[in-house]
Amino acid sequence: MTFQILAERPDDAAHIDPLLDLTFGLGRKRKTVHGLRDGLPPLPGLCFAAAAPSGGLLGSLRFWRIGIGDRTAAVLLGPLAVEPALQGAGIGHALVAHGLTEAKRLGERICVVVGAPSYYRPYGFTGAVPAGLVLPGPVEAERFQVLELVPGSLGYPGGSIRRAVRLTV
Numbered sequence: 001m002t003f004q005i006l007a008e009r010p011d012d013a014a015h016i017d018p019l020l021d022l023t024f025g026l027g028r029k030r031k032t033v034h035g036l037r038d039g040l041p042p043l044p045g046l047c048f049a050a051a052a053p054s055g056g057l058l059g060s061l062r063f064w065r066i067g068i069g070d071r072t073a074a075v076l077l078g079p080l081a082v083e084p085a086l087q088g089a090g091i092g093h094a095l096v097a098h099g100l101t102e103a104k105r106l107g108e109r110i111c112v113v114v115g116a117p118s119y120y121r122p123y124g125f126t127g128a129v130p131a132g133l134v135l136p137g138p139v140e141a142e143r144f145q146v147l148e149l150v151p152g153s154l155g156y157p158g159g160s161i162r163r164a165v166r167l168t169v
């Protein structure tokens with residue numbers, strides 16, 4: 001499967017919501033992480049598209065600003081979604097690897113994700129609950145993970161994750 005990872009293009013936006021509905025189901029809007037993003041824009045430099053040679057959207061990854069407590073800025077990885085017919089071809093991994101590299105390049109220090117531990121562990125994500133992080137709603141503890149993009153950035157005890165409208169790195 002040939003694809004390219006690009007910065008999200010203006011035309012991608014209209015295709016992303018239907019892709020998320022298809023891959024996550026409509027229940028996605030009841031999840032705790034949705035509440036952290038709802039009504040807020042994703043981080044403009046951290047929205048990526050996997051594109052076919054024809055230009056068609058095959059996958060999407062966006063990051064959102066979140067806060068840990070009042071003072072620590074972090075990014076929330078996801079949603080990450082790949083067209084069902086093309087899953088398992090490395091598109092998701094390419095999006096995550098590129099996204100994390102870009103987040104670090106832009107000066108982000110901490111990344112949080114709620115997802116399959118086996119999928120995110122290879123990037124260095126570890127359990128967020130043992131790190132003292134708390135989400136403002138229900139979550140399966142083992143799916144709640146954190147990565148220090150810059151080692152030592154996560155103070156202890158971690159703190160409560162919150163919607164962060166004003167925090168910048």
Ligand SMILES: CC(C)(COP(=O)(O)OP(=O)(O)OC[C@H]1O[C@@H](n2cnc3c(N)ncnc32)[C@H](O)[C@@H]1OP(=O)(O)O)[C@@H](O)C(=O)NCCC(=O)NCCS
Nearest residue numbers: 023024080081082087088089090091092093114115116119
């Ligand atoms: C999860 C998802 C983004 C992965 O993208 P992808 O392009 O299919 O994945 P890749 O080809 O990069 O990686 C495939 C590997 O991921 C594993 N994988 C795929 N989905 C997984 C999941 N939900 N949980 C755990 N592992 C998963 C596959 O088993 C495969 O493992 P292998 O390499 O050992 O064979 C994609 O399957 C998807 O859109 N799923 C629906 C939405 C979703 O669950 N998003 C995840 C949010 S955390």
